[in-house]
Amino acid sequence: MADLPLLRIAPSILAADFAKLGEEIHAIEAAGADWIHIDVMDGHFVPNITIGPAVVKALRPHTDLPFDVHLMIAPVDPLLEAFAEAGADTLSVHPESGPHLHRTLQTIRGLGKRAGVVLNPATPVDELDHVMDMIDLILVMTVNPGFGGQKFITSQLDKIKTLRQKIDQHVAAGGGPIDLEVDGGVDPDTAPLATSAGADALVAGTAAFRGGPGAYADNISALRNAAAAGSKANR
Numbered sequence: 001m002a003d004l005p006l007l008r009i010a011p012s013i014l015a016a017d018f019a020k021l022g023e024e025i026h027a028i029e030a031a032g033a034d035w036i037h038i039d040v041m042d043g044h045f046v047p048n049i050t051i052g053p054a055v056v057k058a059l060r061p062h063t064d065l066p067f068d069v070h071l072m073i074a075p076v077d078p079l080l081e082a083f084a085e086a087g088a089d090t091l092s093v094h095p096e097s098g099p100h101l102h103r104t105l106q107t108i109r110g111l112g113k114r115a116g117v118v119l120n121p122a123t124p125v126d127e128l129d130h131v132m133d134m135i136d137l138i139l140v141m142t143v144n145p146g147f148g149g150q151k152f153i154t155s156q157l158d159k160i161k162t163l164r165q166k167i168d169q170h171v172a173a174g175g176g177p178i179d180l181e182v183d184g185g186v187d188p189d190t191a192p193l194a195t196s197a198g199a200d201a202l203v204a205g206t207a208a209f210r211g212g213p214g215a216y217a218d219n220i221s222a223l224r225n226a227a228a229a230g231s232k233a234n235r
Helices: 018-030 053-062 077-086 101-110 154-172 191-197 213-232
Strands: 008-011 036-041 067-072 090-093 114-119 137-141 179-183 201-204
Touching: 008 036, 008 179, 008 213, 018 036, 018 053, 018 213, 036 053, 053 067, 053 077, 067 077, 067 114, 077 090, 077 101, 090 101, 090 137, 101 114, 137 154, 154 179, 154 191, 191 201, 191 213, 201 213
Parallel strands: 008 201, 036 067, 067 090, 090 114, 114 137, 137 179, 179 201
Antiparallel strands: none
């Protein structure tokens, strides 16, 4: 296995105080976050509703950290431009959220944004076989999308291992780098499982925002230290 890139921690604002989102982003950045993960849910593709492009735009001035935007909406194509203009840096989509994944990724790249593909627990890895050259990030869901605070689905560890091999082979053949991100039930107990399987970016909601701003630095440090132990086990 190739050496893993530097681990990124991406706190999900789904677990933040929505009445103080600007302040929460300042606090989590100061605590050591690498990316800000933004979960967009439409109440149709997933059974919950969160935020839209207007909120992303309102949050953009509060930090220079990359906005890692996970679009759980269908159809996704009509809203890509709005989220790009609002300040997203990465737009990640589900293969199931539109009829033509290749075209969707083309659109995201054409908007000047990083393109991500999200695999639900039941979504097979071979969905990516013919679009690897258009992907900047693969997000593996270790819960079923739609709600925070769910339990990590350990069966997805084999999928993460398979994707790590697929990415390494892609890069060895001259392809561009691809981040391998994991989202769902990530905490200091499960983080090393994800990184030992090959993940190099972790989304954490409750585990990052638990305890209020005074606890955020310790929360992120605990996640990073646990994840690093898993990464070392892989080398």
